[in-house]
Amino acid sequence: MPKPPPPSRRAEAIWFDGDFVAWDEANIHVLSHVIHYGSSVFEGIRCYRTPDGPKVFRLRDHVDRLFFSARVARMDVPHTPEELTEVCLDVVARNGFEECYIRPVIFRGVGSMGLFPKDCPLHVVIAAWEWGAYLGAEGLENGIDAMVSTWRKTPPGSIPTMIKMGGAYTLSTLAKMEAARLGFSEALLLDTEGRVAEGTGENLFVVIDGKILTPPLGYSILGGITRLSVMELARDRGMTVVEQPLTREFLHLADELFLTGTAAEVTPIRSVDGIPIGAGKIGPVTKKLQSDFFDIVTGQVPDRHGWLTLAATPEAPHP
Secondary structure (H helix, E strand, C coil): CCCCCCCCCCCCEEEEEEEEEEHHHCCCCCCCCCHHHCEEEEEEEEEEEEEEEEECHHHHHHHHHHHHHHHHCCCCCCHHHHHHHHHHHHHHHHHCCCEEEEEEEEECCCCCCCCCCCCCCEEEEEEEEEECCCCHHHHHHCCCEEEEEEEEECCCCCCCCCCCCCHHHHHHHHHHHHHCCCCCCCCCEEEECCCEEEECCCCCCCCCCCEEEEECCCCCCCCCCCCCHHHHHHCCCCCCCEEEECCCHHHHHCCCEEECCCEEEEEEEEEEEEEECCCCCCHHHHHHHHHHHHHCCCCCCCCCCEEEEECEEECCCCC
C-alpha cells in the first residue's frame, strides 16, 4: 500500500486558455453556458510519487479520451492532444507537485443565452491539487460500505455515458448525496433495465469463484482507463476476466467486489446494502490486483506496460 499522502495542497497556478494564472484568478462569468447547462467535458488524471520523480499515469490515454468526449459533445478544441499532454506535465512541474490529481476541463463560456450554444466560446483549463485516497485510506485498506442507489443510469441514446460530460454527472451527484445521507461511502447504480452499471465515479468488478466479471461497454458505463489497466493486470496473472451483463443478484453472489477509477484507484467493497461481501473485508483477488497496481504506479516495480510519464526531473523540478 502507498504511504498516506501529505496534507492536501492546491496548485498555485492553473493553466487557463494558454496562460498560467493564480488559483484565485481562474474565474468565469456567471452567465457562462456551462453553468446553466453543464456543457463541459473533463478528465481526471493522477500523478504519483516515484523514486525517479513524479510520474503521470496513462497521460496520453486520458488526453485522447478528453478529445473523444469533446468530439461527441461537438466541441472543436483549439489545441492539439500533444499540446495538452505537455501542459498537463507543465502544470505538475510548475506547481512543484510530487503527486497530485490533474483536472483538464473544456467548457462553453459566455455568449448568447439559451440551450443552443451559439457564439459561446470554448475555454480549456488544466488544474491540479493534492488528493489522497478518494474513498479514504481506510476504504483502500479494508473496503467500503456501498448501497444500491434509487437513481438509475441513463440508457443508451440519451446522455452519452462513455464520455465524461459535466452535465451527465448530475446523476452521480444525486446518488452520492443519497449514499452519504444514509451512511454509506458510495452508491452503485443500476441501468433502466435493472442491470448493474457502475459506481458514481468508478467502474465495478465482481469476483465469483476466482473469475472476474465486469459490465461491458455499451451498458451505461464509462470506458474507464483504470478499468482497462486492472483487466490487463489480472490477465498478467492468468486470471479470467469476462465482460458480461450483471443483474443485481450478482452483487450478493460475489465473493469479492471492487471499484476502479482514477480517483478511487482500486477500492474494495466490503458490504452492499448492509450485507457483507465474502468475509466482509478485502479479498485475495482484489488485494493482488491492488498491490500490482500500486507497485507499478509508485515505481516499486518496472513499468512493464509503459503507463507512466515523467512530469519533471530531479534536476529541473520547476520548468
